[in-house]
Amino acid sequence: MYIDTYAYSNRWRKVHPGEKGLFALLCLTSALLSRTALLPLAVAAITITMTVLGAGIPWRNYLRLALLPALFLLWSCLALAVSFSGGEIHLAEIPFLHLTISLSRQGIDQAELALARSLGASLSLLFLALTTPMTEIMGLLRSLGAPRLMIELMTIAYRQIFVFLEITGQIRAAQEARLGYASPRLAMKSLAGLTGNILLRSLSRARQNHQALLARGYDSKLRFLSPPHNWSPRNLAAAVAAGITLNILALAIHP
């Protein structure tokens, strides 16, 4: 839930979501297009700086959020670096049963590039996620012509997540207050009760929501306007200039 809290409270909250979105998108494409590991790492460094120093997300929590995908990437790239068949130039070989686990220069290069690219790309997206509230990202998708049904579902689902969490918390607290989780056996029973209860509550809530929408003239189209944001020519120019430069570099630099 850190992400959601920061998205609403960061220093760049008022910046037009289009400017942030464009910047994140251009960073993403340059990281993915790059053929050297250096450029995506530069993209990562830029987005980290923007998120921590620019938008003012505390670096400790940023690290915590970024570490999860980074560790995941690291492990998968380790798997990319080693091969079981064996390449031409082996840097190291470990016999393993009747196979040979080998580490080749080529494999390392490949893993390095993949790691850098995915790191740059995911940190670009993390920048957007931490600086722009979900509703504004949805508004952005909507103005880019995303299907109406998808936006409606996202809007309602996003809102309902929090309602759902609240109800779950309440029922769980009520169960715990009556020692519902005192033993593993009781815990299983309580959990079953919780799940069933939530299903019923969700159904009745859906009915209520539908009635409330009808009361305001709903006719199977969920129409709404996004709050107005002002484009800043300076921000837009900076985002486009930086983004395009990165993309040109990505295309120009050969290993």
Place this chain on the structure above:
Amino acid sequence: MTTPVLELHEVSFTYPGGVTALDGFSAGITRGRRTAVLGRNGSGKTTLFSLLNGLKRPQKGVIKLNGEPLRYDRQGLLKLRQAVGMVFQDPDSQLFSACIYEDISFGPLNLGLPEAEIRNRVDKALTQMKLTDVANRPTHALSFGQKKRACIAGVLAMQPHVLILDEPFAGLDPVMAKEFMVVLDQLHQDGTSLIIATHDLDLAYAWADDVIILQDGHLLTQGKASEQLVLPSVHNELGAAPLVAELGRVLALTGTDVYGNGYHPRTGTELVQALIHQSRQEIDP
């Protein structure tokens, strides 16, 4: 006598399961007044509100808006829902978006208004409900009172003549309730007819001009709040009487007539003032 803004003639509504919520129910809502609807749980208040907003259609009887029977086609319903706004008891069942700006724009957009007009109305509703400062926050970070105000803003943006509120004071602390009362008074002064459902007799006695009291899907009585809420039959049905009215009655029995000079205290504060006024007169006639 002007036409009531809303009237029900011999209206019956039975749920698919066979439960009859309203049976031959007739009542009228006077334009520009504050009406409280009272009745025990299950007496048909919620069904009544759903009928008034066109969410349900009566199997028998007629409902009239400004003297004209309701039409249940698309245009008719849209017209009705523009004229009669409905605020639900639980804000979480009304707010569909995590952004209250988006939520408030929903109603006016359904009315097919131009965008500039809608944005104007949203801004006005936000100001009116004192939500401008929190409009940037997500719905899930708002307090219960703020969510409730956001619900009302979403209905006000449709500029209804009649505003129906189901238990508007439930769950509000006394400070919020007082603030909310000011908001309702403002709407009343602007000429909106207000209808609220409540279980709070003291509140109904203090706030409402008129009352409609339901009993098992029938009309028990309706009329001026000050006259109806002191009836023994009403006490019997609702299980209590307004405290101020009771105190006034007991004081009158002991020789202190707080209703002197045509004065009619409706709240505890007004009663205390009336007593102070009386004791001064006794000391210094």
